[in-house]
Amino acid sequence: MIKGDRHGLSLSIAEDVDISEVISQLHNKLSSARNFFSGASVRLIADEREINPQERAEIQKVVQEYGMNLTDDVPEEIEQPVVETEIQPDNTLLIKRTVRSGQKVHYDGNVIIMGDVNPGAEIACSGDILVLGSLRGVAHAGIKGDTQAIVFAFRLEPTQLRIAHFISRAPDGKVPHPLQPEIAEVKDGIIQIKKYNF
């Protein structure tokens, strides 16, 4: 029957239903919300039974009556965000001071902070984030969707960490202070933090 999903409306017809049955059901459904569907397009999904051109024309007629148009179901590719994984090494912003509460660094590339990132401060960039100091604010690496991006800090104790569309935050309650440099990266679908070995 008629359904809505993230691609819009779709109409699927079960195997053993007569076309006249479909038409009357469609009338019922659409007349109950006449204007709601107006202007939308409906995809006809016919993977369970064959629909001949005549049947298709009948369905199209009904659909058009309600101000919609009919399209055929084309298996579409799932949209992948276009990711530029190769960030040029020279595309890096170097900040030689502490980033304080209320300050935000937004950059298309990598960001290196020689100083601290304090609570209430925010670093967001399309590449990696390296903090040569304490990271206590919010860091978002790979804002354009690069899941390979990393966040590094001498002392990694952020309010919140984001890499691409992954988000993690510090556990509630008291957390022991890290005593060595750490690195955060996405592994197995979550952000993981490990000691930085050099």
Place this chain on the structure above:
Amino acid sequence: MAKAIVVTSGKGGVGKTTTTANLGTGLAQLGHKVCLVDADIGLRNLDVVLGLENRIVFDLVDVVEGNCRVRQALIKDKRFNNLFLLPAAQTREKDAVAPEQMRELIKQLKEEFDFILVDCPAGIEQGFRNAISGADDALIVTTPEVSAVRDADRIIGLLEAAEIYEPKLVVNRIRPDMVRKGDMMSIQDMIDILAIPLIGVVPDDEVIIISTNKGEPVVLEKKSKAGQAYRNIVRRLEGAEVPFLELEDKGVVGRLMSLLGMGNKQ
């Protein structure tokens, strides 16, 4: 060379006004010509803390609007002939003054005085922008609370943007006993975050509440530890190197221990 110092914090209620009143009084006690400027237009308090409320005729807004001359608005302190207050207007709002007007006013005052202390309102809006314009230096007052330190950090960033670099930190209302038990942020915790030089630590002291209500700055109380802390800050403002107060009351045994180098230094 005259110096204009703004006393600010971001958060309200951490002791900006008390600090301004005490440091101003302390500087005056040492013979400097001092002017205190209350920039908290609409919520003035500095006059009350100094016990000068009933002497106000003209105020800061009157001066910048040209209703009177600066000299007419200045109120001489009860105790010191070289201490003056420029009160805020109570019936107006922050937008009654613009940063350029404040800058001009501070410039005028610098011709007359050695130290100008500006009591900044809480917040980061127009009142703050007014108070910091014309200042050469800043004192950041904070209390050992996460929220106050966070606001102080924000303020330091805004001061940097306004080209007031390296403000000095005043930690107010610290309770050494609580710090020792780990129930309160320590001085080191705050310096770690704010990364600015410390100019003074004022212990939590009931005497301050009493003296503030009476309009008599605690800096004049010889026996009070808070008073001593303020006197030390005053000396540091003059440029002297003064060791930080031993805040913990150790008792006879503890004092003997530390004399022998056995106590734990904090």
